[in-house]
Amino acid sequence: xxxxxxxxxxxxxxxxxxxxxxxxxxxxxxxxxxxxxxxxxxxxxxxxxxxxxxxxxxxxxxxxxxxxxxxxxxxxxxxxxxxxxxxxxxxxxxxxxxxxxxxxxxxxxxxxxxxxxxxxxxxxxxxxxxxxxxxxxxxxxxxxxxxxxxxxxxxxxxxxxxxxxxxxxxxxxxxxxxxxxxxxxxxxxxxxxxxxxxxxxxxxxxxxxxxxxxxxxxxxxxxxxxxxxxxxxxxxxxxxxxxxxx
Numbered sequence: 001x002x003x004x005x006x007x008x009x010x011x012x013x014x015x016x017x018x019x020x021x022x023x024x025x026x027x028x029x030x031x032x033x034x035x036x037x038x039x040x041x042x043x044x045x046x047x048x049x050x051x052x053x054x055x056x057x058x059x060x061x062x063x064x065x066x067x068x069x070x071x072x073x074x075x076x077x078x079x080x081x082x083x084x085x086x087x088x089x090x091x092x093x094x095x096x097x098x099x100x101x102x103x104x105x106x107x108x109x110x111x112x113x114x115x116x117x118x119x120x121x122x123x124x125x126x127x128x129x130x131x132x133x134x135x136x137x138x139x140x141x142x143x144x145x146x147x148x149x150x151x152x153x154x155x156x157x158x159x160x161x162x163x164x165x166x167x168x169x170x171x172x173x174x175x176x177x178x179x180x181x182x183x184x185x186x187x188x189x190x191x192x193x194x195x196x197x198x199x200x201x202x203x204x205x206x207x208x209x210x211x212x213x214x215x216x217x218x219x220x221x222x223x224x225x226x227x228x229x230x231x232x233x234x235x236x237x238x239x240x241x242x243x244x245x246x
Contacts, residue, residue, distance in 0.1 A: 022046060022086075023079035029068050035077065036061055039088070046081045047140045051169030051200030056088065056138055058201070059116045063090040063134050066113070071132065085122065085137045093131035118237045119201060141166075141198055149195075150178055158188040164195030167203035175203075179210045179222075186219035190246070194226025204238055211241045 022042045027035045036057050043053035060077060067075040072094030079088045113134070117123050122137030148165035159182040165171065182189055191210070207224065214222040225246040227235075235243055 019080045019082045021078060021080050023077065026074065026076040027064050027067075028074040032061060032064060032068075035064060039077070039079065042079055043086060043138075046079075046086045048086055048138055049141060049166070049168060049170075049198070049200065051202050052138055052141075052198075054169070055119050055201050056086070056136070059119055059136055060088050060090060062115050063113075063136075067092040075131075081140075084140050086140060087122070087135055087137040089133055089135050091131060091133045118234055146197060148174070150174055152178065152182065157186065158190060160190040160192055162192040162195065164197070166198035166200075167193065167196050167206070168198060168200040169202040172202040172206040175206050176209065179213060183213060183217050183220055185217060187217075189214065189220065189222045191222065191224050192226050193224060193231075196226075196228075196231070199231060201238075204235060207235065207243070208239050208241055211239075211243055215241070 022045075023038055025035055025038055039057045039060055040053055043056045044050065048056065064075065064077065067073070067090065071092040074094065075090060075092040077088055077090055079086065081087075113125070116134065116136050120136035121139045123135070125132070125134045146165050148171040149163070150171075151162045153160040153162065161175070161178050161182060163171075163175065167175065179189065179191075191207070211222055214220050221244065223244045223246045224232075224235075227245065232245060
């Protein structure tokens with residue numbers, strides 16, 4: 001850990017007494033495959049979308065790898081669900097207590113803690129005599145989410161793509177195809193995300209790839225509008241390109 005603020009807003013995760021435990025599984029380097037399979041099965045069963053379940057698996061795998069490479073070499077994961085959140089504790093109980101001011105695990109762009117902070121909805125890391133515990137939480141979708149819709153409007157050299165519903169693994173291909181079709185030299189492209197109801201890492205990737213495609217089109221520009229500030233900070237944290245907002 002470092003004193004740097006998290007790259008995306010994460011709320012503190014607290015487990016209420018009696019919260020149902022969905023999974024309590026030890027791990028070491030030979031059992032990561034089994035851990036990933038168990039995490040995905042329980043996350044989907046608890047109600048996460050396939051895309052957010054994949055994000056959870058990615059994050060917990062990265063945190064478990066931190067335990068194996070930089071901690072005691074083995075640990076265990078506890079997954080719980082409290083009605084609106086699925087949480088995972090990644091516990092390294094055998095790690096020595098670090099000297100004061102020394103991080104147990106480093107936060108580096110593109111690595112475990114960085115990804116965990118950026119992609120999860122809630123995040124905490126605690127060090128103490130019992131070792132190190134990192135907790136990540138994922139908000140469950142509201143019941144009956146609206147279907148994905150994508151509308152196109154063309155006017156005076158500008159194309160607006162207006163999205164409603166989730167920007168996720170299922171809708172990313174449709175968004176990418178719409179961007180490819182709309183792009184032309186000297187054309188201004190506006191992605192209106194004010195109707196976005198959910199997201200996952202596939203949605204973030206499609207926005208980054210759209211910007212890269214725009215940069216290869218002479219005179220074309222792309223502006224993102226209607227984003228919640230929290231999602232904008234996540235984009236800025238995870239993106240490798242400069243995105244433009246309105």
